[in-house]
Amino acid sequence: ELLARLVYAFMHGMIFTVGTSLTSHRPNTVVWTSIHHKTSLTGGSHGFPDDGYFANVSESLDALYVPDAESCREMATPILSSLPPPPGVVPAAAAAASSDNANGTKDEEATHIRQYILSNTAIKYDAPDRLDGATPQGTCPSGTMNISIDPRIPCPGFFTSSGGAVDTICIEYAISSGFQKSYHESPGEAYKATTRHAYLPDNIEGRALLVRLMHSWKLGWNLSVGTSLTTGQRSVVVWSDAVPHKSGLSGGLFGxxxxxxxxxxxSYLDVLGIPDTDACLALAGIRSGH
Incomplete structure (x- = not known):
């Protein structure tokens, strides 16, 4: 169980960092983070035996909001999947056969969602000159939301009934160059054209979320213009704080x-008042099959 949580922590970049070694005092070296590990089997502060180790490291993982072992197993690696499950735990492949992540009966019921997505693969958004306040609206610049489903890219962590990874829904936000509006950080300043990419699993839950993201895009919530939190550069297209996206497929905080x-x-979309999937489809003139 602890190994499952440590795998998750590693995939999210929490195990190591770069800094000054506490033992050798050498700078610019790879060092352990606050998640304690046992590096020997001959006792001492860094070795086994240690009766309190499991409890202590579990508390460290809790403090970093690492999910419990059962949740982490949903992203089982070949190492974890080769281990026998603890008593009462259903293996990931067997669980997938009955989960909503599987391409089963519920997936067939959601065919109308997939068809709606495939018939709306390029959605344009024209940013208004000002926000009138009559309808809650975000600060996205003008651009196009391009949607595709790529069977060549397996989506990590999401599985079909046969145990393989589902396909990946690829979102590309193609933003035109322009000038910041009155509701942006620096009105009148120019920003350059750019693209932003995001990913979702091509399963029931992923498609349902995509329908809501398509609606939030139409209301200008998905991107904005401002100062990049990663580069510090001003007057650039940035992700909106209001709608989180996953921009990678190799783990980490944003993947x-x-x-x-x-x-x-x-939950973020709920806070914005974005309708649920069925309501979004109804607004688009599509009758839900649920």
């Missing part, structure tokens, strides 16, 4: 796999 992302993003 998949993340078993909590779909529910977390859905």
């Amino acid at each position: 998949l796999p993340d078993p909590h992302y779909i529910s977390a993003c859905s």
Whole structure:
């Protein structure tokens, strides 16, 4: 169980960092983070035996919001999947056969969602000159939301009934160059054209979330113009704080796999007042099959 949580922590960049070694005092070296590890089997502060180790490291993982072992197993690696599950735990492949992540009956019921997505693969947004306040609206610049489903890219952490990874929904936000509006950080300043990419699993939950993201895009919530939190550069296209996206497929804070992302993003959309999937489809003139 602890190994499952440590795998998750490693995939999210929490195990190592670069700094000054506490033992050799050498700068610019790879060092352990606050997540304690046992590096020997001959006792001492860094070795086994240590009766309190499991409890102590579990508390460290809790403090970093690492999910419990059961949730982490949803992203099982070949190492973890080769280990026998603890008593009462259903293996990942067997669980997938009955989960909503599988391409089963529920997936067939959601065919209308997939068809709606495939018929709306390029959605344009024209940013208004000002926000009138009559309808809650974000600060996205003008551009196009391009959507595709790529069967060549397996989406990590999300599985079909046969145990393989589902396909990946690829979102590209193509933003035109322009000048910041009155509601941006620096009105009148220019910003350059750019693209931003995000990913979702091509399963029931991923498609349902995509429908809501398509609606939030139409209301200008998905991007903005301002100062980049990563580069510090001003007057650039940035992700909106209001709608989190996953921009990679190799883990980390902003990438998949993340078993909590779909529910977390859905909660953000709820706060914005974005309708649920069925309501979004109804607004688009599509009758839900649920």
